[in-house]
Amino acid sequence: MPGAEAAQVPRHIAIVMDGNGRWAKARHRPRSFGHNAGRKAVREVIEASLREGVKALTLFAFSSENWQRPQEEVGALMSLFVRALDKEVDELHGNGVRLRFIGDLGAFDEPLRQRMHAAMERTAGNTKLQVNIAVNYGGRWDIVQATRQAALAVARGELAAQDIDETRLGQWMSLAELPPLDLFIRTGGECRISNFLLWQVAYAELYFTDTLWPDFDQACLRQAIEDYARRERRYGRTGEQVTPLS
Numbered sequence: 001m002p003g004a005e006a007a008q009v010p011r012h013i014a015i016v017m018d019g020n021g022r023w024a025k026a027r028h029r030p031r032s033f034g035h036n037a038g039r040k041a042v043r044e045v046i047e048a049s050l051r052e053g054v055k056a057l058t059l060f061a062f063s064s065e066n067w068q069r070p071q072e073e074v075g076a077l078m079s080l081f082v083r084a085l086d087k088e089v090d091e092l093h094g095n096g097v098r099l100r101f102i103g104d105l106g107a108f109d110e111p112l113r114q115r116m117h118a119a120m121e122r123t124a125g126n127t128k129l130q131v132n133i134a135v136n137y138g139g140r141w142d143i144v145q146a147t148r149q150a151a152l153a154v155a156r157g158e159l160a161a162q163d164i165d166e167t168r169l170g171q172w173m174s175l176a177e178l179p180p181l182d183l184f185i186r187t188g189g190e191c192r193i194s195n196f197l198l199w200q201v202a203y204a205e206l207y208f209t210d211t212l213w214p215d216f217d218q219a220c221l222r223q224a225i226e227d228y229a230r231r232e233r234r235y236g237r238t239g240e241q242v243t244p245l246s
């Protein structure tokens with residue numbers, strides 16, 4: 001029954017794409033070589049998500065902490081983003097992908113910012129799959145910016161402080177308009193969240209794999225989705241409440 005099968009597919013997947021550096025090191029190549037290879041893996045998961053019927057895919061491309069990396073690596077990543085935007089947007093648009101960048105975009109230089117905004121505007125009408133690229137993003141930053149918006153609404157007299165609740169604050173969090181995060185994947189063997197989507201991860205299923213990001217392909221995504229389909233999501237209730245015994 002196709003409906004039952006579709007329910008097993010997460011509507012919203014987030015990925016911490018870790019392991020590019022180690023992948024390059026194993027090949028005695030610079031870290032930027034690993035990031036370049038990581039770009040192919042991004043294509044793979046976008047294609048697989050389109051095929052699987054995933055509605056939103058959120059990728060951690062550059063954290064607010066990544067600025068601390070050697071200047072050379074940060075520069076290589078920035079030019080990789082520019083090249084990727086110049087090369088991939090046409091095809092993504094043709095495939096019905098809506099592109100969004102989330103994070104504090106103000107820190108990027110003007111040409112890159114312009115490209116990001118142009119890509120968002122160009123693909124704004126697409127509905128098949130939304131791909132969110134988190135850049136200069138941090139989960140704590142996200143909670144702070146939502147809180148700031150709530151404080152401003154209170155200051156303007158549009159909202160009473162006692163009316164701030166999870167639903168209200170959640171509306172200001174990045175990606176609030178999308179289906180809730182179902183599946184959180186991290187490649188590269190580490191088992192941590194690393195300040196990604198802290199608010200949104202509350203009820204997501206977590207999936208950690210040793211596979212290094214450049215090796216993550218469509219079969220790897222399928223495996224993660226199959227693992228997700230076997231999980232029982234209880235949201236604080238008992239197993240019997242979720243799946244009553246017949």
Ligand code: FPP
Nearest residue numbers: 017018019020021022023035038039061084
């Ligand atoms: C983490 O691996 C990866 C990054 C900080 C960069 C992610 C960027 C890409 C995958 C490039 C393509 C992205 C787009 C959106 C075009 P790491 O360097 O921390 O690896 P390590 O843990 O092995 O050192």
